[in-house]
Amino acid sequence: MFPATFVSRSKMVDDIDGDCYTKIEKAYNAGMPFFTKAAIREAVRAIDSIVLDGRSDETVPITGIDGATVSFRLRMGEIISGSSTFILKQPLLCYHPIEMMMGLIEPCGACSPSAHDHECACLPMAVCHEADKIDRSTKEIIHYFPISPKLKIQVEFLAYHDKWRASEGFDGLKSIFEGQDGAVKVPHGVNKVVAFGLGSLAWWGQRENSASQHALVLSVRDFLQARGLGKVACYAQDPDYQAVDKEILNLSGITVLDDPRAFLEVDETSVVVSIHPGLPVRQVVADIARPAVMIWHRDTYKQLGPQKADPTSPRVEQMLEKHYVEVEWDFDHKLFGDTAVYVRKI
Ligand SMILES: C[S@@+](CC[C@H](N)C(=O)[O-])C[C@H]1O[C@@H](n2cnc3c(N)ncnc32)[C@H](O)[C@@H]1O
Structure with missing residues (x-):
């Protein structure tokens, strides 16, 4: 998975290590739901508007526990070249369990390290992309496993x-x-x-x-x-x-x-x-x-x-x-x- 592009944040980042962890813990103990259907529905609406309706100016918003909304720009079709080459596919959400939000387990591969350390630290979800490995010159997909008939x-x-x-x-x-x-x-x-x-x-x-x-x-x-x-x-x-x-x-x-x-x-x-x-x-x-x-x-x-x-x-x-x-x-x-x-x- 690869992260979508961070575009903006509606509020300044607080002192993450102190303030954000305290906010997360307080909200969790008070019973605040970290995942809501409304937030998931809003992400789906934005994704559909970009992918199906071609609204390339739109971003996908995710609101954090601190009330700040972070917007992500999608990157479908982008080619990432390193030791291997990948093409980014449809977007999906990356879900952060409470242990991850409290820094007790490693941040998810797709968000790491930025999600945990910076703008996205209070987010229960982030926006990512699945990716296919492709041949650098022919751009053909290289499957990780052979697909049987x-x-x-x-x-x-x-x-x-x-x-x-x-x-x-x-x-x-x-x-x-x-x-x-x-x-x-x-x-x-x-x-x-x-x-x-x-x-x-x-x-x-x-x-x-x-x-x-x-x-x-x-x-x-x-x-x-x-x-x-x-x-x-x-x-x-x-x-x-x-x-x-x-x-x-x-x-x-x-x-x-x-x-x-x-x-x-x-x-x-x-x-x-x-x-x-x-x-x-x-x-x-x-x-x-x-x-x-x-x-x-x-x-x-x-x-x-x-x-x-x-x-x-x-x-x-x-x-x-x-x-x-x-x-x-x-x-x-x-x-x-x-x-x-x-x-x-x-
Ligand atoms: C460890 S495998 C388990 C597969 C199978 N259930 C088994 O017991 O062998 C984890 C599975 O979770 C899937 N997965 C990862 N992210 C997911 C998501 N956002 N929604 C649904 N499944 C997901 C992976 O693609 C993978 O197939």
């Missing part, structure tokens, strides 16, 4: 889907959604499944995980649909999706949304599925909604472990403790990590 990926996806449906994990999840578990009841009126960071089906390195996790999403949709309460929509967001992923997922009934649009779909009627995502999904969700169900990993505040990109936080812990029942679930940890199902209490 569509049919091969499709056949494998179906095979992993069958394997998942024959597994204990599938049976366990089904009984939770059918209410046979006894301990919990999935609320009525759930009509959406929203998935984050399940990875590309096209990359051999994670194909089995990614295929099994998308198969799980489709099963959750089927479990909900079987309740006869109408059509259940399925959305997935991952900037790693290749054109072939989008085609295959679309055919199977999953609509791919570009970052950050899937967050706008997360609400009280959703099931969120997020397994080892490369962004702090749990902290964003804790601020924007109380989904009916979340299927995500369960490391706690003290066990950041490998989940550095999606650390939990006091706020996530409080949300889970107060509003959710954690349901044990027997499944293949190699495919789904240390995942639990969280069902809203009411």
Whole structure:
């Protein structure tokens, strides 16, 4: 990822180390949401106006905890040359977990070091670009991994889907959604499944995980649909999706949304599925909604472990403790990590 260009800041920068950390801590402890749908919607509106309507004079605004709005200029199509050459693709948001904003973990690669040290220090989000590596002279894309033919990926996806449906994990999840578990009841009126960071089906390195996790999403949709309460929509967001992923997922009934649009779909009627995502999904969700169900990993505040990109936080812990029942679930940890199902209490 590469940062979009910093254009302006609506207020002077305070003494970052002292003042900004104090402001962040105070705001956090007072319960101020750091991520809001309004802020995400405003970023989407500005991005659409630039990308779709060609408004090249427009910038993308992000407001910080200190109330200052920072504006970013997009850089699509820009070529960055160094030891390798990259072309900047569509914009996306980079989400800063509380640990990053408080300087406890490294700033994100795309923003570092400026986001943390200077104008963007109080921002919970910044604007970045995905990039493709290209051949310096031909400008052709050099994929990080070979993309298999569509049919091969499709056949494998179906095979992993069958394997998942024959597994204990599938049976366990089904009984939770059918209410046979006894301990919990999935609320009525759930009509959406929203998935984050399940990875590309096209990359051999994670194909089995990614295929099994998308198969799980489709099963959750089927479990909900079987309740006869109408059509259940399925959305997935991952900037790693290749054109072939989008085609295959679309055919199977999953609509791919570009970052950050899937967050706008997360609400009280959703099931969120997020397994080892490369962004702090749990902290964003804790601020924007109380989904009916979340299927995500369960490391706690003290066990950041490998989940550095999606650390939990006091706020996530409080949300889970107060509003959710954690349901044990027997499944293949190699495919789904240390995942639990969280069902809203009411
Ligand atoms: C460690 S991989 C995990 C992939 C898969 N879930 C697995 O368990 O193998 C992290 C994934 O998060 C994705 N990711 C990064 N930024 C994201 C964003 N803004 N929205 C959704 N997914 C994102 C990455 O592209 C990548 O596929």
